[in-house]
Amino acid sequence: MTEITKLREDICVLAKSMFDRGLxxxxxxxxxxxxxxxxxxxxPTGRAMGFLDPAQISHLDQDFNLLSGDPPTKETPLHAAFYETRSRTGAVVHLHSTHAVALSMLPETDPDNVLPPLTPYTIMRLGKVQLLPFFLPGDPGMRDAVRGLAGKRSAVLLANHGPVVAGKDIWAAAFAMEELEEAAKLAILTRxxxxxxxxxxHIQAIVKKFDVDW
Structure with a gap:
């Protein structure tokens, strides 16, 4: 199995898993x-994550121009900003998960770090999660906002929209995204x-041991 075939299939497997669990x-x-x-x-744009066909996955060149497959999501510039500013990025996941979106709308949420330090895994997998302002879906301003962080954050929360997480590979990004949603749920439940x-x-010990951006 070629690298591109395997990665196409992994994307579909993870997308369906997240869709089926209501993320x-x-x-x-x-x-x-x-x-x-x-x-x-x-x-691709306009496709439900629970019903993706590997052959339809968009293949883009290094400048994010379409090479093959269906037209890509309108949020491609948002993804591109992480690849451009964080050299370690191997994958990006963006969801509209319920608890994370809810957390983005609450006035008590700290914009510099939306997740309170309740568990070590939140820090290990995400570091600090920045709250970004509201943008219309597909607005190029989202790309500029992520670029403005200069690679200092692996995860952001778009106000009234949803979280975006970058990871070293697709599995790491997916697991970190799931951790973000669970941490948001805990934050709301215990508020x-x-x-x-x-x-x-505790936080400094975790940051040091696991080499976390903080």
Missing amino acids: TCGSSGNISARLSDGTVLVT GMDPARLTAA
Whole structure:
């Protein structure tokens, strides 16, 4: 099996898994992954993530121009910003997951780090998650906003829209995205209950041991 065939199939498997578990619905959400030659696969526009055909996955060149497959998601510029600013990025996942979107709308949410330090895995897999302002879907301004972070964040939360996570490969990005949604759920469930948070010393120990961007 060639690299591109395997990656196409992995994208479809992960997309269906996330769709089936309600992490995104309808035709929302998109995934991209970089091949060893620098070209990129990305889910096509207007397709439900639970029903993707590997042959329809868009194949883009290094400048994100379409080489083959269906037309790519309109959020391609958003994905491109992570590849351009974080050299370690091998994949990007963007969803409209319920708890993360809800967290983006609450006034108490810290825009510099939307997830309170409740579990070590939130820090290990995501670092700090930046809240970005509201943009119309497909707005090129999202790309500029991510570029403005200069590669300092592997994950962002688009206000009233949803999370975007970059990882070293498609599996790492998917797992980090799932961690973000679960962390958002925990944050909402425990809000107002004064939960025990990780201390500054705990956080620094995690950052040091797991080489986390912080």
